[in-house]
Amino acid sequence: MRYIFKLFFLISFVSYSQEKYLTPFEKGNGNQSTTYEECIAYYQKLDSAFETISVKEMGKTDSGEPLHIVIFNPDKQFSFPQINKDKAVILVNNGIHPGEPDGIDATMMLMRDLATKKVSVPKNTVLVAIPVYNIGGSLNRNSYSRANQNGPEEYGFRGNARNYDLNRDFIKTDSKNSKSFQEIFHLVNPDMFIDNHVSNGADYQYTFTCIATQHQRLGGKLGEFYKTEMHPEIVKDLQKKDIESVPYVNIHGDKPDEGFAQFMDTPRYATGYTTLFNAIGSVPETHMLKDFASRVKVTYEYMVSSLNYVDKNYKKIKALKAENLENYKVGNLYPLQWEIDSSKVSTIVFQGYEGDYKPSDVSGKPRLFYDRAKPFTKNIPFYNDYKATKEVVIPGYYVVPKSQWTILELLKVNQIEMTEIKNDTVIEVESYKIADYKTSKNPYEGHYGHYNTVVTSSQEKTGFRKGDFLIKTQQKGVKYLLETLEPEAVDSYFNWNYFDPILQQKEYFSAYVFEDLAKEILDKNPTLKAEFEAKKKNEKDFSQNGDWQLDWIYKHSPYYEKAHLQYPIYRIK
Structure with missing residues (x-):
């Protein structure tokens, strides 16, 4: 009798708590998302009511408002050094694109349901959430910027307070948001990272799709484990809840039933960044054309399934994460650039709608449409593997001069260990010259970025000053160092314009004066002559252009400045 009474009391308490702590989404009509102010106030209410919930104010954002993190730990302990010793951590990021607010509302309900024990409470895992990452975009509330999306009635804007797309800013770090995220990430040290989104693109039957971070970029046994065990098991758990899913449909505008490829999340993206520190990453992408309430539900259930899986397998995940660093030893090859490996193709079941073309009512030209009266289920090709097209040998150290303070600040934010050189010294290093690069003709997220960068290298003895920094690669951030400091990497600091001053000559010559000096240089150097x-004999254009000839002699003389095209970060093997 006493047991029945306790059970009745517990059920009544949970029911009362659910009613007392309804979210703005739950109080609405199913098509309304919380505002930023309502969201933070709600979490503060949970913090006051439950000892298992803690809200902490973190770094600033471009909006001037601070980021927050919300922590659920059934042990009522919120010191991350201790948490990381004993438990796994899942970090959830919401509202990076506030026009895609599903995760904001779903996470509010999940935190409450964990606190009230409506859902199974994890024993070995702590859940941490950033309630709204793009605060400036969330405050820029409207009903029109997501023209193709089915609800909610109002939502935020994709650009942040300075109009940056924050899901392109994780490496280049133009925003205060990005710096604050990096501080949060390294404080929390998550084992799994979830970045909640809503898709753009084709029409199909699924409400839920997901970008499971590219397993080869995650690397080693950890990547294989995520690809073959962890993610498939989470998908199976969703199926038990009658939620079918498919990999993120990585096409825009064309029909997906001809097959598509796994999305390659380079470090500009959230999971591309978190992967650099061996955190398993996923990006839920609910389907924009499904109703808002359904999208919130599947986002919620995905987080629950992920939480349950991590809680059961936390020891294995943490062990594989630690072991993964062994793949990045000095002398090993590290891939800097990738392309789809078309020789490796799998087959997935895809539930879509028949697509066709018909005359546009606007232009009269052929337009794509999907016929929802004609659903289909078929096997389609899926390209899940990439191959490296450019690799680099992992060095023992990088040397970064103290003059490169913008880079050093970012390395420090990312907790890269550095040793200050105590005295002026000469070190034998591998030196890069920028041999070639292309630059975008159009602006992209505040930059005219470089691509197809090529370097030449040489061994030389170089003088360094007291206060310059020696950085060993054998540390937790080894992949971060390689992806940012190697100029040929897709999202390197060079390609994001951090070193553009070296691309411009600061000194030159007056031709009428240099003519005599050029002859003298050639006369004193028979090999150069x-x-x-x-070159004049073999290259007709060169032989007929006096300016080119003077420029060539200048660039092969001691008068040519060493800083031009000289990459100012060095490697020690």
């Missing part, structure tokens, strides 16, 4: 004459 022979090379010059051979």
